[in-house]
Amino acid sequence: MDVSTATLLLTCLLHAATAQAPSLSIEPRGASARLGETASFHCRAISGTQPIKLEWKKTNNQPLGDNVKVGPDGTVLTITSVKATNQGSYRCIGTNSQGRGTITASLNIKQSPKVRVTPASPVDLKVGRALSLECHATGKPRPTITWYKQEGTQHTALVSSTTTDSSAQYKVAALRAQDGGTYICRAQNKEGSTEVKVQVRVGGGASDGALPKATVSVEEITAVQGQTVTMQCQGSGSPTPVISWSKLRAPLPWQHKVVGGSLTLTNVGRQDSGQYICTATNSAGETEAYVQMEVESPPYATTLPDQVAARAGDALRLQCLAHGSYPIKFQWSRGGGASLPSRATTTSEGVLLIGQLSSSDGGVYKCTATNHVGSHEAQARVTVRG
Secondary structure, three states, X not given: OOHHHHHHHHHHHHHHHHOOOOEEEEEOOEEEEEOOOOEEEEEEEEEOOOOOEEEEEEOOOOOOOOXXXXXXXXXXXXXXXXXXXXXXXXXEEEEEOOXXXXXXXXXXXXXXXXXXXXXXXXXXXXXXXXXXXXXXXXXXXXXXXXXXXXXXXXXXXXXXXXXXXXXXXXXXXXXXXXXXXXXXXXXXXXXXXXXXXXXXXXXXXXXXXXXXXXXXXXXXXXXEOOOOEEEXXXXXXXXXXXXXXXXXXXXXXXXXXXXXXXXXXXXXXXXXOEEEEEEEEEOOEEEEEEEEEEEEOOOXXXXXXXXXXXXXXXXXXXXXXEEOOOOOXXXXXXXXXXXXXXXXXXXXXOEEEEOOOOHHHOEEEXXXXXXXXXXXXXXXXXXXXX
């Protein structure tokens, strides 16, 4: 075998050894997110003949979804304002001249329980009639469902007549006067606990028709952080009932005032969101009415990192993060009124990318996060050495 033949053979062997279909890695392999949060997966080629093209698909061949975005180079898949339909597996596919490689990551959606009770409160029945209360609950992980009866400040657990994975039924074959009162269905999982109360009024006894009735003027309130909110409640009955306010599973905010049937909260914050309970009480018993309040807040933005020292020719990646009421939009700009470099690209997830930095790219970069409540600005300082 002459030298040229041996060289050609060695070249072919080396090419065969180095020519490979893509081998991929993905981080994280599994992620969990609550509704409304953001989740992302990062896919990269760890070996294989270049160039390698990356793309993403759902394993069930369904569309990715309008809230799923893939970065310009295909490496990052981001899911914003996560919805229940986003749960499932996502496949990263790498393709080159030698073939293709795949790797899969999964997204699990976590949901606090949602509860529905039938029949709805109040339930009016006569002594001797049958009572049947059914509670349906959904959530991820699957919640446990328990019925309670409220006895003053105590909750007494009840034995459900029938239970399934998503419901629990409580029955009384023949009602007595003392069976009247407040019944509570509580569903609980790792993401939280939700309960619904049902007022059962039993007629035909000594107190027939004497129970008070609590009524609120508004059942749902949406407020903005820092505002003052007033909730109005009226009670009817004989004797005239006393009105009191409480908050579900939490004390009333310390900045509150109760005057008559009005509850006023000043300088509300997101922690004040929740269910507020108006209770009307007289000698015959008590009833409740409910107000659900959600407090929305403007975004608070930060940059990651906020200080960068790089060399000319390096690539720059800045991430703008924000918490506050969704949806949140991001916009990048430069300090001093200068425009972004022509090589700069931005994403709806708050990422700023600049390839091959030059010394003129140094300076302050500003991210402005905006939602329907307001906006907030964060800065990152970039130093570029020649």
